[in-house]
Amino acid sequence: MSGRAVTISEVARHAGVAVSTVSYVLSGKRAISADTRRRVLDSVRVLGYHPNAGARALASRRANVIALVLPLRAGVHVPVLMQFATSVVTAARRYDHDVLLLTADEGSDGLRRAAASALVDGLVVMDVELHDGRVPLLRELAEPSVLIGFPADPSGLTCVDLDFARAGALCVEHLAERGHREVALLGAPSVVYERGTGFARRTREGFAATVAEAGLTGVALPCEENFDQVSAAIAALLDARPGLSGLVVHNEAAVGHVLGALRQYGRRVPGDIAVVAICPDDIAERASPPLTSVLIPAEEVGRQAVRLLMEKLEGRAVPDGTLLQPRLTVRDST
Amino acid sequence: MSGRAVTISEVARHAGVAVSTVSYVLSGKRAISADTRRRVLDSVRVLGYHPNAGARALASRRANVIALVLPLRAGVHVPVLMQFATSVVTAARRYDHDVLLLTADEGSDGLRRAAASALVDGLVVMDVELHDGRVPLLRELAEPSVLIGFPADPSGLTCVDLDFARAGALCVEHLAERGHREVALLGAPSVVYERGTGFARRTREGFAATVAEAGLTGVALPCEENFDQVSAAIAALLDARPGLSGLVVHNEAAVGHVLGALRQYGRRVPGDIAVVAICPDDIAERASPPLTSVLIPAEEVGRQAVRLLMEKLEGRAVPDGTLLQPRLTVRDST
């Protein structure tokens, strides 16, 4: 390879047409006769032409790149985050866009830089907290953005997420249908609640509201990610609530530990205690026994986020909030 | 904000200098008097100027973006991968570069496209297999690249990785020092070996070689990531090798299950069985008991990869292979 890259004018010369004609063939923005189109595309193939991204961005004022803002915070389950990220990349490619990865350590400055330098056309922001420092910036930026997750005040923003309140509710309803009267929620590590991460709190609210509606009794507890702490928490819980027969676990890193601890204390699942998890399917399936679970539709959330962003880039109006409905899959733990 | 972005010519006018002077102030490529420099920088600040990335890339033939090629394959522990990725992003920013995220689903075409369109100046390729389809492409590409991991034939490539053979050896040496005579390695899921992933095999080779040298007896087994399978494997192992007293675990997803299974079968760690893990510190610390471990220096690997890539971008020669030395941290499991 190497040597200087093929330019559009070489393609034009080779095909015997004007540079602009090549451009129109490639973009489809003007009608081109079938014959010319074919000749141009042949030349493109023969010469191995690839449009120069910088030149294209400069002339069209569109970089065809979106930013994926992905802080990696403590207590957030990385594989789930990466499912979102992967699906954002895949979806973006379907719109002929690439993805620039922005992490936390530059903070808001990174967003500002990428946007102001026209490096990216728009932003997908993940792992949004209720009171997120990046949110005011997003509102003032010229570049459109879509958030995965909801801040406390989502006005003026486009947000997508799983309806976690409904997910929490669904778990309780399922346990109630199975006849369980006393239930508990083991949620995210306490640091996640303290930080004000929306999805953790909303699940808890959905859980609590449905417990009340259905006339059950229930507690919601944070849950750390280390075996000894999980084990101690379960011991305390079993001790304090001898009637407990249903457990909702919303913590990917801890599900394994929870099952281990129940086994340790001689509780059989689902015989003595029924367990519902909110987690990706692969984790639920890999557990022993395979867990009834509400799946986090990461692929769909990422896809929707990109779709909304593309709509905004086209200048179309989009709904402010999109909540995806959770679905519960029954397996062997309830 | 919005409105049209501030351009370099507006800065030049505001500061009362030529456009080229502003450019030289910003790039430092020619001497500029202190007075002029100050005036220009003031104007930059006052007007809120950010250079347009596309224009810069076009004129300078440098995008200041590198690609991070990150396939997400089954059996690879995602959090570890993300540690690499994060450190690549952070390191790249220190060289004033951004990172474009390329995933697997486009395959080699994605690399070719990003390189040929001058979207990126160079590539960092992660999760390299022994016989990796991307490797021939990398060799023929004009853009420099650095691999994290070693393919079977690394000639003509720049590779960085932890010295996994040494890591495997280190674990065995440690167990031997503690007096263990019969040891086992629980490695990656079998799919990872079958795929020919270098790090898994090299750990196994280091393990096996050192077992032989030290006159121990040992087996190396793949290890799946699901509790029941781990539990069954451990049961079989304990049964087949009653004298077994040392275990090396090189599988982040399974360490927890391994400990659970040992507990299940009444083996105490480290009393009955000593366990050394090869995994990130946080996983080792979170286990019960906290595990003696060889840490995967993800941060340093990412940093070195970026440093090497930057050297290559500058046209400097760099070593073909860089192996980082592992370090063992003793905790409570041996």
Next chain:
DNA sequence: ACCGACTGTCGAAGCGCTTCGACTGAGGCG
């Protein structure tokens, strides 16, 4: 046969930046 309305194509004007060569003074040296 003539007129508009299209279709298909071209040329040229940028997009905002970097970089090359040239120019101007000021300073050092014989």
Next chain:
DNA sequence: CGCCTCAGTCGAAGCGCTTCGACAGTCGGT
């Protein structure tokens, strides 16, 4: 005192692409 060097600055020529306006044909309607 004249000449050379060098620091500091400028103007202009691209970088490779998109897009606008213009224009030559073609075609159906009357």
